[in-house]
Amino acid sequence: MTDIYADTPIPFSGDILDYAENERSPEQLQALIGKTSARAVLLFKGRIGIGDGGRPHRLHPSDLIGHDLMAPGPIFLGLEGERPIFAFSIAKPESFLPEENFVSLRGIGGNMRPTDLALAGRAKSLFAWHHLEKHCVTCGGQTVARDGGVKQKCTGCGAESFPRVNPVAIMLVTDGDRVLLGRGPGWPEGFMSALAGFISPGESLEGAAEREVTEEVGLKTKNPRYVFSQPWPFPAQLMIGLMLEAVTTDITIDPKELEDARWFTRDEVLAVFEKRGQAFMCPPRQTIAHQLLRHWLAETA
Ligand SMILES: [Zn+2]
Numbered sequence: 001m002t003d004i005y006a007d008t009p010i011p012f013s014g015d016i017l018d019y020a021e022n023e024r025s026p027e028q029l030q031a032l033i034g035k036t037s038a039r040a041v042l043l044f045k046g047r048i049g050i051g052d053g054g055r056p057h058r059l060h061p062s063d064l065i066g067h068d069l070m071a072p073g074p075i076f077l078g079l080e081g082e083r084p085i086f087a088f089s090i091a092k093p094e095s096f097l098p099e100e101n102f103v104s105l106r107g108i109g110g111n112m113r114p115t116d117l118a119l120a121g122r123a124k125s126l127f128a129w130h131h132l133e134k135h136c137v138t139c140g141g142q143t144v145a146r147d148g149g150v151k152q153k154c155t156g157c158g159a160e161s162f163p164r165v166n167p168v169a170i171m172l173v174t175d176g177d178r179v180l181l182g183r184g185p186g187w188p189e190g191f192m193s194a195l196a197g198f199i200s201p202g203e204s205l206e207g208a209a210e211r212e213v214t215e216e217v218g219l220k221t222k223n224p225r226y227v228f229s230q231p232w233p234f235p236a237q238l239m240i241g242l243m244l245e246a247v248t249t250d251i252t253i254d255p256k257e258l259e260d261a262r263w264f265t266r267d268e269v270l271a272v273f274e275k276r277g278q279a280f281m282c283p284p285r286q287t288i289a290h291q292l293l294r295h296w297l298a299e300t301a
Helices: 026-034 105-111 114-132 205-217 266-273 288-299
Strands: 039-044 047-049 075-080 083-089 143-146 151-154 166-175 178-183 195-198 221-232 237-246 260-265
Touching (some): 026 075, 039 114, 047 105, 047 114, 075 114, 105 114, 166 288, 178 205, 178 266, 195 205, 205 221, 205 237, 221 288, 237 288, 260 266, 266 288
Parallel strands (some): 039 083, 166 237
Antiparallel strands (some): 039 047, 075 083, 143 151, 166 178, 166 195, 178 260
C-alpha cells in the first residue's frame, strides 16, 4: 500500500524552468531556438503530446519547420539548465504522434511527474491566453506576442499586457475529527471535494475563504490557515489551499453552488484513501483537494 502520509510534491507545482526573462529579445530567441540542445514540446487543442515512458514528447524546434502552427507560434517556456525549452501548438497532430498520444492534463495528471505537469501546464496556460485574448483591453486593437510569448503588445496604442493568473481559494473546513466536503451540480455521483471560489477584487485570501464557506454552506469559520498552493492550468488558476475551523456546524446549502455538502469523519476519509471505504469518491491525486485531504490526514494522525 502506498504511504498516504508520505511527503509528495504537489502536482503541477515544482516548475524547474528558469524563465530567462532577460534573454527574450528577437535576436536572443533566434539564437536559443537554433541551439542544438533546444527542445520543443507539442500541444494540440490544449492537450500535451506524450512520448516514450509517459513523458512529454520532445523534439528539436527545427523539426517543426514547414508545419502548420497555431498562434502565436513557438512559445519560449524557459531554460532547463542550459537547455532552451519551447512549446508549439500544432494544427495536425498526426504529423508527429498518433492523435491519441495527445492527452488532457486533467486525465493524465496523476500519472505524470509534477515537474513535467508544471511544464505542460505552463505551456497550456500560455497558449490558452493567446487564444482567448487577441485584443487590447485599452483600445481594442490587435495584439501581437512578444518576448517569446510571455507578453503581448498592442499594434494600436502600444500597451503591453501580461498573462493573467486567477487566484482561487480552496478550503477544507474541519470540526474536530470531521471535515466538510461538497459536490457541485452535475458532478459524478458520489464525488465530493473541498469548497472553492474565486477571490474578488478588494478581498484578502482569508476573507474570500470565509465568505465562500458562508455563501456555499452557511457556516461560520475561524482561524483560516494557508497550507500550500497549486497552479491549475484550466485555463490559468492559482489554487490556494487553506484549512479553516468551523464555529457553527449546521449546513445550509446554496443550491446554485452545491448539490450536496456533508461532514465526514477522519475514519471515513482514511478508509477512502486506503481504498477500503466508499463514503465518497475522492478527487484524483493531481488535484489540490486530494492533497489537502491527505495533508489533513497526516496532520491528525
Ligand atoms: Zn491598444
